[in-house]
Amino acid sequence: xxxxxxxxxxxxxxxxxxxxxxxxxxxxxxxRHRGQDRRMLTxxxxxxxxxxxxxxKTLQCVSLVYTLLKQGPEGKPTIESCxxxxxxxxxxxxxNEFQKWLGLRVSCLTxxxxxxxxxxxxxxxxxxxxxxxxxxxxLLSPPFPHGPGSGRRxxxxxxxxSYETLRTHGSVLASRPLGLIICDEGHRLKNMQNxxxxxxxxxxxxxxxxxxxxxxQNDLTEYYSLLNFVNPSLLGTPNxxxxxxxxxxxxxxxxxxxxxxxxxxxxxxxxxTTFKI
Numbered sequence: 422x423x424x425x426x427x428x429x430x431x432x433x434x435x436x437x438x439x440x441x442x443x444x445x446x447x448x449x450x451x452x453r454h455r456g457q458d459r460r461m462l463t464x465x466x467x468x469x470x471x472x473x474x475x476x477x478k479t480l481q482c483v484s485l486v487y488t489l490l491k492q493g494p495e496g497k498p499t500i501e502s503c504x505x506x507x508x509x510x511x512x513x514x515x516x517n518e519f520q521k522w523l524g525l526r527v528s529c530l531t532x533x534x535x536x537x538x539x540x541x542x543x544x545x546x547x548x549x550x551x552x553x554x555x556x557x558x559x560l561l562s563p564p565f566p567h568g569p570g571s572g573r574r575x576x577x578x579x580x581x582x583s584y585e586t587l588r589t590h591g592s593v594l595a596s597r598p599l600g601l602i603i604c605d606e607g608h609r610l611k612n613m614q615n616x617x618x619x620x621x622x623x624x625x626x627x628x629x630x631x632x633x634x635x636x637x638q639n640d641l642t643e644y645y646s647l648l649n650f651v652n653p654s655l656l657g658t659p660n661x662x663x664x665x666x667x668x669x670x671x672x673x674x675x676x677x678x679x680x681x682x683x684x685x686x687x688x689x690x691x692x693x694t695t696f697k698i
Contacts, residue, residue, distance in 0.1 A: 467629035467651025469607070471636075478632050479515070482603055483522050489601060489628075490527065490578055500600025500628065502547075502578055506621060507605035509533050509583035515605070516581050530577040532586055540586060544593040547580045584609070584617050591620035599626040607631030610650050611643035613659070622650060641667040644693070656693065666693050 470478050486503050493499040505515050512533035519529050532543050580594075587594070602624055604610060610618050610631060629651045637643050645662050648655060656662045666689050672678060673686015 467627070467631075469631045469633070469647060469651055471631075471633050478634065479518050480522065482630070482632060483518055486519075486579065486601065486603070487523055487527060502599050503580070503601040503603065504587075504594065504599055504624070505579070505581045505603045505605065506584055506587050507581065509585060511605060512581050512583050519579065527579050528577045529579045529581060532580065532582045534583075534586070537590075540590055541593065544580075544582075544590055547577050548593060548597050550577050588616050588620045591623060595623045595625060597625065599624055601628040601630070602626050603630045603632060604650075605632050606635070607647070608633040608635045608637055611637055611640075611646050613646045613649065618646070618650065622653075641670060648693075665689075 470481065472478055482505075489499040490501075490503070491498055507515055512531050516529050516531045519527055530543060530547050532540055534540075535543075602621065604621060608631075609615075610621065612618060631647055631651055637647065641662075642659075645656055645659065645667075649659075657665065669689045670686045670693075673683045673689075675682075678686070
C-alpha cells in the first residue's frame with residue numbers, strides 16, 4: 422500500500438515537474454522576444470507593439486524602460502530619460518503602473534493639466550533634471566528614497582504626458598535629446614499631417630515605440646505614417662513609398678491584375694511587412 426502511494430506521489434511530482442518545464446519552455450519565445458526589444462532599442466531602432474488588449478504591452482514597456490535606464494552594452498545605462506505620451510485619461514494609469522511594479526526605483530513626473538505656467542515649469546524641471554549625466558557632473562543630487570521634501574532634489578527619469586499637453590508645449594521637450602519615447606494608443610499617429618504627429622516627430626530621439634491594441638485600417642498610407650515615425654526614412658519619402666511599394670501592391674490587388682502583377686504585388690507587400698527592403 423505504501424509503495425503504491427509512493428509511486429503515485431512520484432508520478433504526480435514528475436507530472437508537475439514536466440508541467441513546469443513545459444511552461445518554462447513555452448515562455449522562452451516570449452523571453453527571447455523581449456530580449457529583442459531591448460537589443461533593437463539599444464541600437465537606436467524603433468518598433469511598433471501592436472497586440473490585442475490584455476497581452477501585457479504596458480508591463481513590457483515598464484520592464485523595457487527600467488532595463489534601458491539601468492543597463493547598456495558598455496556597463497552604462499542605455500538611456501537617461503523617457504517620455505510616455507498617452508491620452509489624458511491614461512496618464513495616471515501609466516504612473517500607477519510604474520509605481521506598482523517599480524516603486525521608487527524610477528521617479529515619474531506626470532503632466533496632464535494645469536495652467537500654462539505650471540505645465541511649463543514642470544516640463545522645464547524634467548528637461549533640466551532628467552539626465553543622469555547631471556547627477557554624475559554634480560549638478561543634481563541622486564533621487565532620495567523618501568521622495569520630495571526629504572532634503573535632496575528628486576531626479577526625474579520618466580515623464581508621462583498627455584497628447585494634448587505635448588502638442589501645445591512640445592517645444593520645451595524638443596530643446597534637448599531624449600532617450601526614448603513611447604506613444605500609447607499610437608494608432609492616432611496614422612496621419613503625418615496632424616499636429617500631434619509633428620510635435621512628437623520633432624522630439625530629439627531615435628528610439629521610438631508605438632503601442633496600440635487597435636488595428637489600423639487597410640490603408641498603406643497610414644501604415645507608412647506609423648513606420649516612418651518609429652524608423653524615419655526606412656521606407657523612403659512618401660512619394661518614394663508610393664512609387665516603389667504602394668502602387669505595386671494596389672495594382673496587384675486589383676480584380677483585373679495579371680498573375681505576374683499579383684505575384685509582384687505580394688512580394689512588395691512581404692517586403693514592407695518583414696523589412697526585406
